[in-house]
Ligand SMILES: Nc1ncnc2c1ncn2[C@@H]1O[C@H](COP(=O)(O)OP(=O)(O)O)[C@@H](O)[C@H]1O
Protein backbone atom coordinates (compact mmCIF):
# COMPACT_ATOMS: atom_id res chain seq x y z
CA UNK A 1 0.00 0.00 0.00
CA UNK A 2 1.08 3.52 -0.73
CA UNK A 3 2.25 5.42 2.26
CA UNK A 4 2.89 8.91 0.98
CA UNK A 5 0.21 11.53 1.42
CA UNK A 6 -1.64 13.08 -1.50
CA UNK A 7 -4.21 15.72 -2.19
CA UNK A 8 -7.61 15.51 -3.83
CA UNK A 9 -6.64 18.64 -5.70
CA UNK A 10 -3.46 17.15 -7.07
CA UNK A 11 -2.70 17.99 -10.71
CA UNK A 12 -3.98 15.60 -13.35
CA UNK A 13 -2.00 12.45 -13.96
CA UNK A 14 0.66 12.80 -16.62
CA UNK A 15 1.17 10.11 -19.22
CA UNK A 16 3.41 7.34 -17.99
CA UNK A 17 3.28 8.62 -14.42
CA UNK A 18 0.97 5.94 -13.16
CA UNK A 19 3.30 2.99 -13.45
CA UNK A 20 6.24 5.07 -12.36
CA UNK A 21 4.45 6.41 -9.32
CA UNK A 22 3.22 3.00 -8.32
CA UNK A 23 6.73 1.69 -8.48
CA UNK A 24 8.05 4.63 -6.53
CA UNK A 25 5.41 4.13 -3.84
CA UNK A 26 6.34 0.51 -3.52
CA UNK A 27 9.98 1.34 -3.73
CA UNK A 28 10.22 3.60 -0.73
CA UNK A 29 13.64 5.15 -1.08
CA UNK A 30 14.42 3.39 -4.37
CA UNK A 31 14.39 5.19 -7.67
CA UNK A 32 13.06 3.06 -10.50
CA UNK A 33 15.08 5.11 -12.95
CA UNK A 34 18.19 3.99 -11.16
CA UNK A 35 19.71 1.19 -13.26
CA UNK A 36 20.63 -0.50 -9.99
CA UNK A 37 16.93 -1.22 -9.45
CA UNK A 38 16.72 -3.25 -12.64
CA UNK A 39 17.58 -6.92 -12.51
CA UNK A 40 20.72 -7.90 -14.33
CA UNK A 41 19.59 -9.71 -17.45
CA UNK A 42 22.98 -9.86 -19.08
CA UNK A 43 23.25 -8.53 -22.59
CA UNK A 44 25.30 -5.58 -23.70
CA UNK A 45 22.88 -2.81 -22.77
CA UNK A 46 21.52 -2.86 -26.30
CA UNK A 47 18.16 -4.45 -25.54
CA UNK A 48 19.42 -8.01 -25.84
CA UNK A 49 19.31 -10.28 -22.81
CA UNK A 50 20.82 -13.50 -21.67
CA UNK A 51 18.14 -16.19 -21.84
CA UNK A 52 19.14 -17.91 -18.62
CA UNK A 53 19.19 -14.65 -16.68
CA UNK A 54 15.80 -13.81 -18.13
CA UNK A 55 14.38 -17.21 -17.17
CA UNK A 56 15.69 -16.77 -13.62
CA UNK A 57 14.13 -13.33 -13.36
CA UNK A 58 10.82 -14.74 -14.54
CA UNK A 59 10.56 -17.31 -11.77
CA UNK A 60 7.67 -16.41 -9.44
CA UNK A 61 8.97 -14.33 -6.58
CA UNK A 62 12.37 -13.82 -8.20
CA UNK A 63 11.76 -10.11 -8.68
CA UNK A 64 10.39 -7.57 -6.27
CA UNK A 65 7.69 -5.14 -7.35
CA UNK A 66 10.18 -2.37 -7.94
CA UNK A 67 12.29 -4.43 -10.27
CA UNK A 68 9.27 -5.69 -12.17
CA UNK A 69 7.87 -2.22 -12.65
CA UNK A 70 11.26 -0.82 -13.52
CA UNK A 71 11.44 -3.41 -16.24
CA UNK A 72 8.00 -2.55 -17.56
CA UNK A 73 8.96 1.07 -17.70
CA UNK A 74 11.86 0.53 -20.02
CA UNK A 75 9.34 -0.39 -22.73
CA UNK A 76 11.94 -2.31 -24.62
CA UNK A 77 11.74 -5.55 -26.51
CA UNK A 78 13.25 -7.05 -23.40
CA UNK A 79 10.10 -6.14 -21.52
CA UNK A 80 7.87 -7.74 -24.09
CA UNK A 81 9.83 -10.93 -23.94
CA UNK A 82 9.95 -10.76 -20.16
CA UNK A 83 6.22 -10.30 -19.89
CA UNK A 84 5.49 -13.16 -22.24
CA UNK A 85 7.85 -15.40 -20.36
CA UNK A 86 6.58 -14.35 -16.95
CA UNK A 87 3.01 -14.97 -18.00
CA UNK A 88 3.78 -18.39 -19.34
CA UNK A 89 5.72 -19.20 -16.23
CA UNK A 90 2.96 -18.03 -13.94
CA UNK A 91 0.38 -19.96 -15.94
CA UNK A 92 2.19 -23.21 -15.24
CA UNK A 93 2.06 -22.66 -11.49
CA UNK A 94 -1.19 -23.74 -9.96
CA UNK A 95 -0.66 -21.74 -6.75
CA UNK A 96 -1.35 -18.62 -8.83
CA UNK A 97 -4.46 -16.89 -7.42
CA UNK A 98 -7.63 -17.21 -9.51
CA UNK A 99 -8.42 -14.83 -12.34
CA UNK A 100 -10.31 -11.72 -11.31
CA UNK A 101 -9.93 -9.20 -14.12
CA UNK A 102 -11.86 -10.85 -16.92
CA UNK A 103 -11.19 -11.43 -20.55
CA UNK A 104 -14.08 -11.31 -22.95
CA UNK A 105 -12.27 -13.36 -25.53
CA UNK A 106 -9.18 -15.48 -25.80
CA UNK A 107 -7.14 -12.88 -27.62
CA UNK A 108 -4.33 -12.54 -25.11
CA UNK A 109 -1.01 -12.02 -26.78
CA UNK A 110 0.85 -13.11 -23.67
CA UNK A 111 -0.99 -16.23 -22.57
CA UNK A 112 -1.30 -14.45 -19.24
CA UNK A 113 -4.97 -15.15 -18.60
CA UNK A 114 -4.38 -17.22 -15.50
CA UNK A 115 -2.21 -14.73 -13.69
CA UNK A 116 -4.21 -11.49 -14.00
CA UNK A 117 -5.11 -11.09 -10.37
CA UNK A 118 -5.56 -7.32 -10.20
CA UNK A 119 -8.92 -5.60 -10.45
CA UNK A 120 -9.84 -3.09 -13.11
CA UNK A 121 -12.26 -0.30 -12.15
CA UNK A 122 -13.34 2.01 -14.96
CA UNK A 123 -15.15 5.36 -14.90
CA UNK A 124 -17.36 6.23 -17.84
CA UNK A 125 -19.69 9.08 -18.70
CA UNK A 126 -20.26 12.06 -20.93
CA UNK A 127 -18.38 15.33 -20.91
CA UNK A 128 -18.12 16.98 -17.50
CA UNK A 129 -19.80 14.07 -15.71
CA UNK A 130 -17.28 14.23 -12.87
CA UNK A 131 -15.11 11.22 -13.67
CA UNK A 132 -11.84 12.93 -12.84
CA UNK A 133 -13.30 14.33 -9.64
CA UNK A 134 -14.55 10.94 -8.45
CA UNK A 135 -11.34 9.17 -9.46
CA UNK A 136 -9.41 11.52 -7.18
CA UNK A 137 -11.85 10.78 -4.34
CA UNK A 138 -11.53 7.04 -4.88
CA UNK A 139 -7.75 7.18 -5.11
CA UNK A 140 -7.68 8.96 -1.78
CA UNK A 141 -10.18 6.54 -0.25
CA UNK A 142 -7.91 3.66 -1.26
CA UNK A 143 -4.98 5.39 0.37
CA UNK A 144 -3.32 5.93 -3.03
CA UNK A 145 -2.48 2.23 -3.23
CA UNK A 146 -3.85 2.01 -6.76
CA UNK A 147 -2.72 2.77 -10.27
CA UNK A 148 -4.70 5.62 -11.83
CA UNK A 149 -4.62 5.97 -15.58
CA UNK A 150 -6.74 6.98 -18.54
CA UNK A 151 -7.74 6.51 -22.16
CA UNK A 152 -6.77 8.22 -24.29
CA UNK A 153 -3.38 9.34 -23.06
CA UNK A 154 -2.18 6.80 -20.47
CA UNK A 155 1.20 6.31 -22.17
CA UNK A 156 3.70 8.61 -23.87
CA UNK A 157 2.51 7.46 -27.27
CA UNK A 158 -1.09 7.78 -26.08
CA UNK A 159 -0.44 11.37 -25.03
CA UNK A 160 0.48 12.18 -28.62
CA UNK A 161 -2.61 10.40 -29.91
CA UNK A 162 -4.74 12.24 -27.35
CA UNK A 163 -3.43 15.56 -28.59
CA UNK A 164 -4.27 14.66 -32.18
CA UNK A 165 -7.71 13.35 -31.21
CA UNK A 166 -8.76 16.26 -29.05
CA UNK A 167 -6.89 19.24 -30.51
CA UNK A 168 -7.35 18.68 -34.25
CA UNK A 169 -9.77 21.08 -35.84
CA UNK A 170 -13.37 19.86 -36.16
CA UNK A 171 -13.96 18.07 -39.46
CA UNK A 172 -10.30 17.13 -40.02
CA UNK A 173 -10.33 13.59 -38.60
CA UNK A 174 -12.19 10.92 -40.55
CA UNK A 175 -14.54 8.80 -38.39
CA UNK A 176 -12.73 5.54 -39.10
CA UNK A 177 -9.38 7.21 -38.44
CA UNK A 178 -10.75 8.42 -35.14
CA UNK A 179 -11.90 4.93 -34.16
CA UNK A 180 -8.53 3.49 -35.10
CA UNK A 181 -6.62 6.11 -33.14
CA UNK A 182 -8.65 5.43 -29.99
CA UNK A 183 -8.01 1.72 -30.53
CA UNK A 184 -4.29 2.35 -31.04
CA UNK A 185 -4.13 4.34 -27.82
CA UNK A 186 -5.94 1.50 -26.07
CA UNK A 187 -3.65 -1.21 -27.42
CA UNK A 188 -0.53 0.64 -26.30
CA UNK A 189 -2.10 1.41 -22.93
CA UNK A 190 -3.06 -2.20 -22.27
CA UNK A 191 0.33 -3.54 -23.34
CA UNK A 192 2.40 -0.96 -21.54
CA UNK A 193 0.42 -0.11 -18.42
CA UNK A 194 -2.78 -2.00 -17.67
CA UNK A 195 -1.99 -5.62 -18.31
CA UNK A 196 1.40 -5.49 -16.54
CA UNK A 197 -0.28 -3.92 -13.52
CA UNK A 198 -3.07 -6.52 -13.45
CA UNK A 199 -0.49 -9.26 -13.76
CA UNK A 200 1.17 -7.83 -10.66
CA UNK A 201 -2.14 -7.96 -8.81
CA UNK A 202 -2.55 -4.18 -8.80
CA UNK A 203 -5.87 -2.41 -8.65
CA UNK A 204 -6.17 -0.22 -11.74
CA UNK A 205 -8.55 2.74 -11.95
CA UNK A 206 -9.02 3.92 -15.50
CA UNK A 207 -10.74 7.03 -16.82
CA UNK A 208 -12.64 5.52 -19.79
CA UNK A 209 -12.34 2.12 -21.51
CA UNK A 210 -13.91 0.30 -24.45
CA UNK A 211 -17.45 1.46 -23.65
CA UNK A 212 -16.35 4.99 -24.53
CA UNK A 213 -15.76 3.85 -28.09
CA UNK A 214 -19.13 2.11 -28.20
CA UNK A 215 -20.81 5.27 -26.91
CA UNK A 216 -18.84 7.90 -28.86
CA UNK A 217 -17.81 6.13 -32.07
CA UNK A 218 -20.58 3.54 -32.56
CA UNK A 219 -23.52 5.57 -31.18
CA UNK A 220 -22.23 9.15 -31.42
CA UNK A 221 -20.72 8.80 -34.91
CA UNK A 222 -23.27 6.14 -35.94
CA UNK A 223 -20.52 3.72 -36.91
CA UNK A 224 -20.97 -0.04 -37.15
CA UNK A 225 -20.96 -1.29 -33.58
CA UNK A 226 -19.75 -4.76 -34.53
CA UNK A 227 -16.57 -3.27 -36.00
CA UNK A 228 -16.01 -0.98 -33.05
CA UNK A 229 -16.46 -3.82 -30.57
CA UNK A 230 -14.19 -6.14 -32.51
CA UNK A 231 -11.52 -3.47 -32.82
CA UNK A 232 -11.72 -2.63 -29.12
CA UNK A 233 -11.66 -6.24 -27.99
CA UNK A 234 -8.60 -6.83 -30.13
CA UNK A 235 -6.92 -3.68 -28.81
CA UNK A 236 -7.51 -4.62 -25.17
CA UNK A 237 -6.68 -8.31 -25.60
CA UNK A 238 -10.23 -8.87 -24.41
CA UNK A 239 -9.77 -7.36 -20.95
CA UNK A 240 -13.15 -6.38 -19.48
CA UNK A 241 -13.42 -4.17 -16.38
CA UNK A 242 -14.45 -5.80 -13.10
CA UNK A 243 -16.53 -2.72 -12.39
CA UNK A 244 -17.67 0.15 -14.61
CA UNK A 245 -18.94 3.23 -12.82
CA UNK A 246 -21.19 5.27 -15.08
CA UNK A 247 -21.68 8.88 -14.04
CA UNK A 248 -24.86 9.70 -15.86
CA UNK A 249 -25.62 13.30 -16.68
CA UNK A 250 -27.80 15.24 -19.12
CA UNK A 251 -25.33 16.50 -21.77
CA UNK A 252 -26.64 20.03 -21.34
CA UNK A 253 -25.50 19.99 -17.72
CA UNK A 254 -22.28 18.09 -18.44
CA UNK A 255 -21.23 20.37 -21.28
CA UNK A 256 -22.00 23.36 -19.13
CA UNK A 257 -19.74 22.01 -16.40
CA UNK A 258 -17.02 21.20 -18.95
CA UNK A 259 -17.26 24.70 -20.40
CA UNK A 260 -16.18 26.13 -17.04
CA UNK A 261 -12.98 24.11 -17.26
CA UNK A 262 -11.71 25.93 -20.34
CA UNK A 263 -12.05 25.91 -24.11
CA UNK A 264 -13.95 22.98 -25.63
CA UNK A 265 -12.00 20.18 -27.31
CA UNK A 266 -12.96 18.60 -30.65
CA UNK A 267 -15.39 16.09 -29.12
CA UNK A 268 -16.96 18.58 -26.75
CA UNK A 269 -17.77 20.75 -29.77
CA UNK A 270 -19.97 18.05 -31.27
CA UNK A 271 -23.70 18.77 -31.58
CA UNK A 272 -26.01 18.18 -28.65
CA UNK A 273 -27.66 15.27 -30.49
CA UNK A 274 -24.28 13.54 -30.68
CA UNK A 275 -23.89 13.81 -26.91
CA UNK A 276 -27.47 12.62 -26.38
CA UNK A 277 -26.72 9.48 -28.39
CA UNK A 278 -23.59 8.97 -26.29
CA UNK A 279 -25.59 9.19 -23.09
CA UNK A 280 -28.25 6.77 -24.31
CA UNK A 281 -25.62 4.29 -25.47
CA UNK A 282 -24.06 4.29 -22.00
CA UNK A 283 -27.44 3.67 -20.37
CA UNK A 284 -28.10 0.80 -22.81
CA UNK A 285 -24.69 -0.67 -22.08
CA UNK A 286 -25.40 -0.52 -18.36
CA UNK A 287 -28.75 -2.25 -18.86
CA UNK A 288 -27.11 -5.00 -20.85
CA UNK A 289 -24.27 -5.46 -18.33
CA UNK A 290 -25.97 -4.97 -14.98
CA UNK A 291 -23.44 -7.13 -13.14
CA UNK A 292 -20.42 -4.97 -13.86
CA UNK A 293 -22.12 -1.55 -14.00
CA UNK A 294 -22.83 0.92 -11.22
CA UNK A 295 -24.96 3.75 -12.60
CA UNK A 296 -25.02 6.98 -10.62
CA UNK A 297 -26.81 10.27 -11.03
CA UNK A 298 -23.85 12.58 -11.58
CA UNK A 299 -25.76 15.64 -10.41
CA UNK A 300 -25.77 14.36 -6.83
CA UNK A 301 -23.36 16.03 -4.41
CA UNK A 302 -19.72 15.10 -4.93
CA UNK A 303 -19.26 13.60 -1.45
CA UNK A 304 -22.40 11.50 -1.68
CA UNK A 305 -21.25 10.03 -4.98
CA UNK A 306 -17.78 9.40 -3.56
CA UNK A 307 -19.23 7.50 -0.59
CA UNK A 308 -21.40 5.27 -2.80
CA UNK A 309 -18.47 4.52 -5.09
CA UNK A 310 -16.19 3.78 -2.14
CA UNK A 311 -18.68 1.25 -0.73
CA UNK A 312 -19.03 -0.58 -4.03
CA UNK A 313 -15.28 -0.66 -4.67
CA UNK A 314 -14.60 -1.85 -1.13
CA UNK A 315 -16.96 -4.74 -1.76
CA UNK A 316 -15.21 -5.55 -5.02
CA UNK A 317 -11.75 -5.44 -3.45
CA UNK A 318 -12.80 -7.18 -0.26
CA UNK A 319 -11.74 -4.16 1.77
CA UNK A 320 -15.20 -3.32 3.13
CA UNK A 321 -15.29 -2.85 6.92
CA UNK A 322 -16.76 -5.90 8.69
N1 LIG B 1 -21.12 16.05 -8.22
C1 LIG B 1 -20.78 17.21 -8.76
N2 LIG B 1 -21.61 18.27 -8.63
C2 LIG B 1 -21.30 19.46 -9.20
N3 LIG B 1 -20.18 19.70 -9.90
C3 LIG B 1 -19.32 18.68 -10.07
C4 LIG B 1 -19.58 17.40 -9.50
N4 LIG B 1 -18.54 16.58 -9.84
C5 LIG B 1 -17.69 17.32 -10.57
N5 LIG B 1 -18.14 18.57 -10.70
C6 LIG B 1 -17.50 19.68 -11.45
O1 LIG B 1 -17.76 19.45 -12.83
C7 LIG B 1 -16.63 19.79 -13.61
C8 LIG B 1 -16.21 18.57 -14.45
O2 LIG B 1 -15.74 17.57 -13.58
P1 LIG B 1 -14.62 16.55 -14.05
O3 LIG B 1 -14.31 15.67 -12.89
O4 LIG B 1 -13.49 17.28 -14.69
O5 LIG B 1 -15.44 15.72 -15.16
P2 LIG B 1 -14.96 14.71 -16.28
O6 LIG B 1 -13.61 14.18 -15.87
O7 LIG B 1 -15.98 13.64 -16.30
O8 LIG B 1 -14.93 15.46 -17.56
C9 LIG B 1 -15.56 20.24 -12.63
O9 LIG B 1 -15.57 21.64 -12.59
C10 LIG B 1 -16.00 19.67 -11.31
O10 LIG B 1 -15.59 20.43 -10.22
Ligand SMILES: Cc1cn([C@H]2C[C@H](O)[C@@H](COP(=O)(O)OP(=O)(O)O)O2)c(=O)[nH]c1=O
Nearest residue numbers: 126127128151152182208212213216267268
Ligand atom coordinates in the same frame (compact mmCIF):
# COMPACT_ATOMS: atom_id res chain seq x y z
C1 LIG C 1 -11.62 6.60 -24.71
C2 LIG C 1 -12.44 7.36 -25.69
C3 LIG C 1 -12.67 8.71 -25.51
N1 LIG C 1 -13.41 9.39 -26.41
C4 LIG C 1 -13.60 10.84 -26.21
C5 LIG C 1 -14.45 11.21 -25.03
C6 LIG C 1 -13.94 12.56 -24.63
O1 LIG C 1 -14.63 13.54 -25.40
C7 LIG C 1 -12.50 12.56 -25.10
C8 LIG C 1 -11.46 12.54 -24.03
O2 LIG C 1 -11.91 11.93 -22.90
P1 LIG C 1 -11.71 12.60 -21.44
O3 LIG C 1 -10.28 12.88 -21.22
O4 LIG C 1 -12.36 11.68 -20.50
O5 LIG C 1 -12.45 13.95 -21.57
P2 LIG C 1 -13.36 14.67 -20.51
O6 LIG C 1 -12.60 14.74 -19.22
O7 LIG C 1 -13.58 16.00 -21.16
O8 LIG C 1 -14.64 13.86 -20.38
O9 LIG C 1 -12.35 11.43 -25.96
C9 LIG C 1 -13.96 8.77 -27.53
O10 LIG C 1 -14.62 9.40 -28.35
N2 LIG C 1 -13.74 7.43 -27.71
C10 LIG C 1 -12.99 6.70 -26.84
O11 LIG C 1 -12.81 5.47 -27.04
